[in-house]
Structure formats: C-alpha cells, structure tokens
Amino acid sequence: MVIGGFMQYLKDEVRNRIVYEALREFKNKGYKGASIRIIANSSNTSVGNLYKYFSSKEDLYENLIGSVYKRLMDYISEINSVKINDEAEHIFYNLLNKIMEIFKENSIELAILLNKSEGSKYENCKSTFADFITRIVSQTMEYELHLKGMRLKDNFIIYLLSCNLVEDMAVILNQQEDGDRIRKLILDIIDIFFNNILDKLDCENI
Amino acid sequence: MVIGGFMQYLKDEVRNRIVYEALREFKNKGYKGASIRIIANSSNTSVGNLYKYFSSKEDLYENLIGSVYKRLMDYISEINSVKINDEAEHIFYNLLNKIMEIFKENSIELAILLNKSEGSKYENCKSTFADFITRIVSQTMEYELHLKGMRLKDNFIIYLLSCNLVEDMAVILNQQEDGDRIRKLILDIIDIFFNNILDKLDCENI
Amino acid sequence: MVIGGFMQYLKDEVRNRIVYEALREFKNKGYKGASIRIIANSSNTSVGNLYKYFSSKEDLYENLIGSVYKRLMDYISEINSVKINDEAEHIFYNLLNKIMEIFKENSIELAILLNKSEGSKYENCKSTFADFITRIVSQTMEYELHLKGMRLKDNFIIYLLSCNLVEDMAVILNQQEDGDRIRKLILDIIDIFFNNILDKLDCENI
C-alpha cells in the first residue's frame, strides 16, 4: 500500500532521528542524566510521539544498546563452547577480530554501554564483560601452563587486564578513525597485556 | 567531662553512620543518582539532621572525597616540580609508593572519585589524573628514547596505560587486603604496562 | 530565697537578651523571615532554652508586640467611649499626645507591628488601627459638619489620611530622636492632613 509504505518511511525517519539524538544525549550525560524531553526536541518531534516509538526511557536505551550487548555476549558464549587447546591462541585472535568488527560498527553504543550505563539495567555490564574476557584468557593461560605441569592459583591480574582491555577498546574506537591503526593499537594492547604475563601469574605445580 | 564526652560520642557516631552510608550510596548510584533521603534513612537519622552535619549534597560529597582528591593532586604537583632525568625510574616508583599509601587508606573514596563523580565538581578528575600519569611516563620514556637518538611521535598508548593504571590501583585496593600483595600487584601491573613498551611506541629519529 | 533570687536574676537577663535580639531579627526580616535559631544564637542561648521562655515563635512575637498593640487599642477604645462634642479638638490632641508617648517608649515595637507582621496574627493590625483613627477623625468631622447643618456621605479620604498618619508616626519615631522635633513633625502632619479637609469631604445637607 502506497500510503502505508510512505508512512512507514516517515516513521523510520523519525525513529532514526530519535535514535541518533538519543545516542548523543546518552553519550553526553549518561543514562540517568539524559533527558527524554531534550532527546525529543532535538529529534524535531514531541515527547508524546517519542513514546510511540519507545515505551520508556529504559526501552529506548535497550533499543540502542541491547543489540551490541547481545552480540558481545553471543560471541563470548561461542568462545565458551569451544574447547580451548593447542589452537587457543589462534581462536583467541580470531574471536577478537570478530569483536573488533562489532566495535567498528557500534563504537558509540559500546562506549555508552561500558561507561554511561549507571542507573540502567546494563550498569553491571562492564564487569560482566570483563568476567568473560577473564575466563577466556584464563583458559588460554591454563592450557599453556598445563603444558609446563603447572596451574593457575589466582587470576586476579588477568581480571584486571581484561577490564583494561575492555575499556581500552572502547576508548580506542571512540578516538581513532583509521581502521588499520585501530587494529594495530588493540593488538599492541593485547600483546602488552597478555604476551608476557606468565611469570606474573600466581601459579603452583599440579 | 562525662556528659560532653558522651554527647561528642553520639555526634561522632551519627556522623560516622552518615559517612558510611553515604559512601555506600555514592558507590552504588554515583553522585547524581544518590539520594539524600536514602542516606539519611539508612543512617537511622532524619533528613533535617543530616543537614546539621553536612550543609548540602555537594558538601557531603566533598567531605568524603575532597581530601583524597587533594592528596592525589598534591603528590602529582610534587612530581611536576621534579626534573625527570636518569633517576626518573627511581622517582617514579618512589611516588607510586606514596600514592599507594593514600590508596590504602581511602580505596573506597578513590573508587568513587574516579568512577562515580559524574555531575559533581570532581567529574573531570579521572582524566586529569590520567593526564598527569601520562605526562610523567611520557617524560620518562622520552628520556630513555633520547639516549637512543629517538623521540616520541605519539603517546596515545601511554595515555591508555595510564588510565588503566589509575583504575587498576583503585580496583586492587578495593578488593585486596594484604599490604604486601597489594604492593606486588601494583608493581606487577606497572611492570607489565611500562617495562616493555618502548617497541610499541610511535617513535621517530631525532 | 537567695539562690532563687539569683536564678531569677539570671533568667531575666536571658529573657532580656532574647527579647532584644528578637526585636532586631523581626525588625530586619519580618515575622515570617525571622529565624528562631538566629535569635537564640545571637542571644547567647540555645534554641531549646528559648522555648523555656517563649512557647512558640508566635508567643515570642506576641510578648514583644502584644502590649503595644493592646495599649494602642485601649487608648482608642477610650476615645470611643467619650462623647465627641465641642471639645472634640481638645480631646483629639490630648489623646494623640498620649499615643505619642506610647510610640516614644516603643517605637521599634510599633514599627514592627505595623510593617513586619505579615504572616502573624497581627497582620491586619495596620488596617485595624487605621480604621480606629478613621472613626475618631470621622466623628470629629461629623461634629464640625453638624454645626453647619451637614453630614458626611463618605469617609474614604479620612481613612486614607488615617492610614498615612499611622505610618508616618512609625517612620518619624523610627528616624528621629529629638522629642520636640518628633512632636512638631507629627503635629505638622496632623495639621496638613486634617485641618483643611472639610471642603474635600463628600458631604450632604442633613
């Protein structure tokens, strides 16, 4: 139907404007500090109409951030279902490549998710995410240690570095634009963090 | 004096309860999201009485966080007044020792200061602090590079690692209790971050 | 009893200090704006102790202002009970003399009563007082008019001038110190107001 199609088009345009302005507002002021009225006004629509597209502030936030959150968690789950063995390093970089792709497409959403979610249902995301990274790296390390007849006593340093990695990726993708440079920076960081930490880890003989 | 002593005790106890509950509330919800009513109620006192001890939300926050902020900035100023040369590393670890002491006494306040200050007058503290660390590390690196006839083109990685260091110290001191272990962890992190990054830095010949 | 007498003396001193400081506070900020805490502090006593002497803010105000209010009303009642006749002018000035004496002793209280009572039970005092003055002057005028075979149709101008007289007396006694000058000024005002207004009044033949 022509009219319906036209109206659908109109709706999408409004929705896109709202999404665009909401990202700006959440990025600037965080979940709690963002104002629905300001988002509506700068989207050239009304508060009431915004609520036609998103049923609440939380729903709007979820629509912006939820898919990035889900994609991250899905990839991480995928890692969890793979048996870490002698191809560990290969798998690790492979998955980081994929995660980088997600970041490249949604760096703003990621930055918001990680740094501006206070007061929303994602406020614990950063630690959840870091916990996953910690697990992957720990498993990789466990594998390497196992070859030496040792095992991890404590993975706190891995946890710290995983948190750092998560935040650094957000910062890098926020401030850099050149894809090659981004890739190099993240790989450098991973290299610095994880390539020479075996002797820093709390280990014991099996 | 018994009565005076007793009343003083009562007052301090209330104040301490308010401080304790305010730290919890600010830690959980950040400066903006924290509620004076909730702090008062969970301190088993009334809103009006809380305002006998602290003249405003900002004043309460400053009483909790201000001294930690000041001590950090004072030490950082001290670093800035010292000429970085071949003793750079020595000075660097010396000052980190001092900062560690501050952190040991006020780890919660530090975590709040760095991560929960949005909307308060300290909201730029984390980046200010990271900028200082960046400058110190950069100067140290410049010195070492200069001996090799090179110089820094870009210190973005140093900036990232400085941010990481700041946050890691907060996390370490929040979650660890054993002083020796804390010291070892921080030194490990510093070692991981800065000991082998010369080849990761963007350099050029002089 | 010696101790009782001594304590009574102490109590009076505290009470006097409270009264003195309360007058200052009410004068400066009006009934609503005055602060019990400030009055107590500047009286060198505590809030709780102030409430030993005065049971409420309203009670304190009444203790300061009530007697002046009562004396004013009593004198005015006295006028009302006197038959106004050919000695009217004489009686009028006589009573104004007496009122002036009251004012001389309690000019601050009067100024507060008339100008700072908003929100207290005396907030209508100014108009009540002006109504009384109006009645007296009207009766005097009625008497003079009656001799000419006329009577008042409307006493609105008398009401206005009575209000003015009340306020002018308060201002004069607030700003002037020399008794003779005060007397001259008030008599001048009365002269200006009431000596030549017969032809301004709304009259009709009996």
Added chain:
Amino acid sequence: MVIGGFMQYLKDEVRNRIVYEALREFKNKGYKGASIRIIANSSNTSVGNLYKYFSSKEDLYENLIGSVYKRLMDYISEINSVKINDEAEHIFYNLLNKIMEIFKENSIELAILLNKSEGSKYENCKSTFADFITRIVSQTMEYELHLKGMRLKDNFIIYLLSCNLVEDMAVILNQQEDGDRIRKLILDIIDIFFNNILDKLDCENI
C-alpha cells in the same frame, strides 16, 4: 485553525488562572509567604504544569509585577529628564495623569509591588519610588521657594508625604472603580499634601 485555536485557548485559560490565583496568593501572603503548591492547586493545575508556564517562583512574580515596575520607572525617568521650572506644576500633574493610567490598569499588581515584595528583587521598590516622588516635589518646592528668596533646609516632610501618596494611590485604585472618582480622589490627596505645605517646610533665607 480550530484545533490550534482551541488549544491556544486552553493554554491561555490555564495561564490566566495561574496568574489570577498567584496574584491572590502574593497579595495575601507576600512574596516569601506565597506557596507555589497552593497557587497550582487553586488554579486547578499541578505543580509540574505551573512550571511549564513560569520557570520559577521569581519568574512568576516578575511576570506579574515586572511590567508595572518597569512602567513606573520609565515614567519616573522621563520626569528626571525634564527641567523643572515655572511650568513645574503643569508637568507634575501631567505625569501624575500618566501614572494614574498605569495604576488604573494594574492596581493589584501595584499594591503587591509596593507592599508585598519583601524577599523578592523588588523589595526596595517602594522606597525607590518614594525617593523619586520626593525629588520631584522637592524640586518643585525649591523653585517656588527660590522666587521668595528662600531655600529648603530639609525635605523629610516631603518624603513622608511622597510615601503616603504612593500608598494612597495603590489603596484608591484597589478599592475604587469609577475612573472619575479615582481621579478626583488622587487630585484631592495631592492637593491636601502639597498645596499648603510651604509653611510647614524647614526653610532658610538664601
């Protein structure tokens, strides 16, 4: 447009109700004592909605009172720019005519401005206004006295009468409705106050 027109009507009606009830509340309780909640409730609207129309208590007060204040001050400035000479009386009555017109349109606002502004930015208005009137009358009197080879020593009585005039105009316009009667009353008051005061003034030979 019907819908637009209707909605505009609704908005204006609410605004008018708020203005009407705010005037009542400020008139009754003064700036400080007035309650936004009470104004909203008696306007049959909510507190939040009132703030759609007026951004603060001060803004509401300014919207009610500001234009009257400005018009008064503008006319007074106009007086100040005119050289007072033998046409003084003519100019004086001319300007009073204009002021009367202002008063006729905004008598309630004027009464509030002059008597209920304690705590607001207009709290000194009454004395400012009275000072202006005092200056005009003094200049007029100086001119007349100069013809007799005398000059004013003190204008305190003029100041008192100017204050009285200001308040009387407010009262007259609050209580009277007939324009001709209002004009007559004000002119009568001016006549009583200023026509025969030369011999009451503190003068000396030049």
Added chain:
DNA sequence: TATGAATGAGAGTTCATTCAT
C-alpha cells in the same frame, strides 16, 4: 535550667510518563 541533636512537614523544583486533542 540548659543544650543542641533530632524530627518531619513543607518549601521550590525536576522529569519520566500519560492523555486529551
């Protein structure tokens, strides 16, 4: 008697959400 900490209602203000148009 004297203290001042404690109370709690009410102040001005904000804002996500709803709803009549």
Added chain:
DNA sequence: AATGAATGAACTCTCATTCAT
C-alpha cells in the same frame, strides 16, 4: 501519527518545634 499540556512522585533543602541528656 503527532502534539505538548498535564500529572505526580521524588528531588534537595529549610525551619519551627521537641526531647533525651
């Protein structure tokens, strides 16, 4: 679909008054 006026709960803060000491 779109509007934005309206709602009301929650915010920070104040202050007359009470009460345990």
